[in-house]
Amino acid sequence: MQEYVLMLVGTALVNNVVLVKFLGLCPTMGTSGKVETALGMGMATTFVMTLSSVLAWAIESALLAPFELGFLRTLTFILVIAAVVQFTEMVVRRVSQPLYQALGIFLPLITTNCAVLGVALLNVQEGHGFIQSLLYGFGSAFGFSLILIVLAGLRERVALADVPAPFAGAPISFVIAGLLSLAFMGFAGISTR
Amino acid sequence: MLTAVGSLTVLGITLGTLLGIAAKYLAVQGDALEAELEGLLPGSNCGQCGFAGCKAAAAALAAGNAQVTLCPPGGRAVAATLAAKMGHAFDAGGTAEAEPLVAFVHEGRCIGCSRCIQKCSSDGIVGAPKQIHTVLSDACHGCGKCVSECPTEGIEMMPIPVTLATWHWHKPAPQAIDTRAKAEA
Numbered sequence: 001m002q003e004y005v006l007m008l009v010g011t012a013l014v015n016n017v018v019l020v021k022f023l024g025l026c027p028t029m030g031t032s033g034k035v036e037t038a039l040g041m042g043m044a045t046t047f048v049m050t051l052s053s054v055l056a057w058a059i060e061s062a063l064l065a066p067f068e069l070g071f072l073r074t075l076t077f078i079l080v081i082a083a084v085v086q087f088t089e090m091v092v093r094r095v096s097q098p099l100y101q102a103l104g105i106f107l108p109l110i111t112t113n114c115a116v117l118g119v120a121l122l123n124v125q126e127g128h129g130f131i132q133s134l135l136y137g138f139g140s141a142f143g144f145s146l147i148l149i150v151l152a153g154l155r156e157r158v159a160l161a162d163v164p165a166p167f168a169g170a171p172i173s174f175v176i177a178g179l180l181s182l183a184f185m186g187f188a189g190i191s192t193r
Numbered sequence: 194m195l196t197a198v199g200s201l202t203v204l205g206i207t208l209g210t211l212l213g214i215a216a217k218y219l220a221v222q223g224d225a226l227e228a229e230l231e232g233l234l235p236g237s238n239c240g241q242c243g244f245a246g247c248k249a250a251a252a253a254l255a256a257g258n259a260q261v262t263l264c265p266p267g268g269r270a271v272a273a274t275l276a277a278k279m280g281h282a283f284d285a286g287g288t289a290e291a292e293p294l295v296a297f298v299h300e301g302r303c304i305g306c307s308r309c310i311q312k313c314s315s316d317g318i319v320g321a322p323k324q325i326h327t328v329l330s331d332a333c334h335g336c337g338k339c340v341s342e343c344p345t346e347g348i349e350m351m352p353i354p355v356t357l358a359t360w361h362w363h364k365p366a367p368q369a370i371d372t373r374a375k376a377e378a
Contacts, residue, residue: 059204067196076204083208090219097221 042145053137239336
């Protein structure tokens with residue numbers, strides 16, 4: 001039990017996909033303008049990442065490992081992720097039309113979110129089992145959503161601040177992301193204990 | 194190699210089938226009224242109504258956020274068909290019938306900048322850079338986007354010029370019919 005809790009904390013905070021591994025920066029910057037869209041994107045990505053890492057584990061252990069088809073790993077994982085994203089898009093469109101409009105192009109682009117593929121490949125690399133893959137995927141996605149929402153909250157406040165003209169817009173957002181990354185380096189101390 | 198090809202094929206077919214089934218169960222039921230109203234609008238997405246195109250205008254109309262008289266290029270005819278579809282009583286007397294206008298290029302002022310061509314939503318302006326442009330009045334749907342784009346104020350909205358092809362008998366005015374009916378009574 002303790003091992004699983006540690007794994008969740010480790011993936012969400014200590015080895016955060018965005019701020020420590022620098023994966024999935026594009027949607028992080030793209031959809032963190034407002035807290036509502038960040039929340040929606042976080043939930044969609046959480047669903048995709050958790051499901052796709054479990055499915056990737058299933059395919060790896062049932063198909064790729066027994067038949068020695070390791071060279072097809074990237075291709076099949078992308079295929080699975082694309083299918084899950086398509087499914088998510090249908091669900092979001094059915095459930096909430098405003099959210100579908102707000103997420104726009106970033107919803108289908110979850111397919112090319114390197115964090116999703118990265119988590120699936122890291123699962124294989126580290127030889128995780130079913131529960132471990134599930135937790136690893138969910139923890140990473142939780143960390144991703146957390147950063148998205150924290151960044152969106154910060155950017156909403158910065159939007160009201162008097163930012164010098166050369167820094168206004170994207171540059172100040174990247175400065176904020178950099179400072180957040182520095183702050184998250186503090187969590188690295190947890191893992192050594 | 195066969196296992197590789199076979200496994201990918203099976204995987205693709207399985208995922209495709211599952212997505213197909215999911216698409217059937219999760220299909221968005223588009224608003225039927227909205228689609229019909231969109232069909233009645235001109236469809237040129239000129240934006241004169243203040244909405245982002247005819248689809249958005251139809252959505253606003255269906256939701257009750259807009260009047261049936263929202264479409265300036267459509268004029269009274271479109272307003273009447275929209276009112277019939279919506280089941281509203283439509284008082285034609287309340288709306289001033291705007292004469293259909295088309296854009297006209299004053300050639301003396303045209304400098305051939307071709308900005309109006311890029312703005313035209315119906316490809317109704319012919320011309321090339323540094324050549325005088327002209328408007329094909331058959332293709333022009335009167336959105337007026339080019340008027341504000343012209344740097345020399347050389348485009349004006351004008352009533353369609355009367356030619357042998359466009360002339361028609363005047364429609365009987367409502368008042369004239371009323372007086373005749375009164376006279377008979």
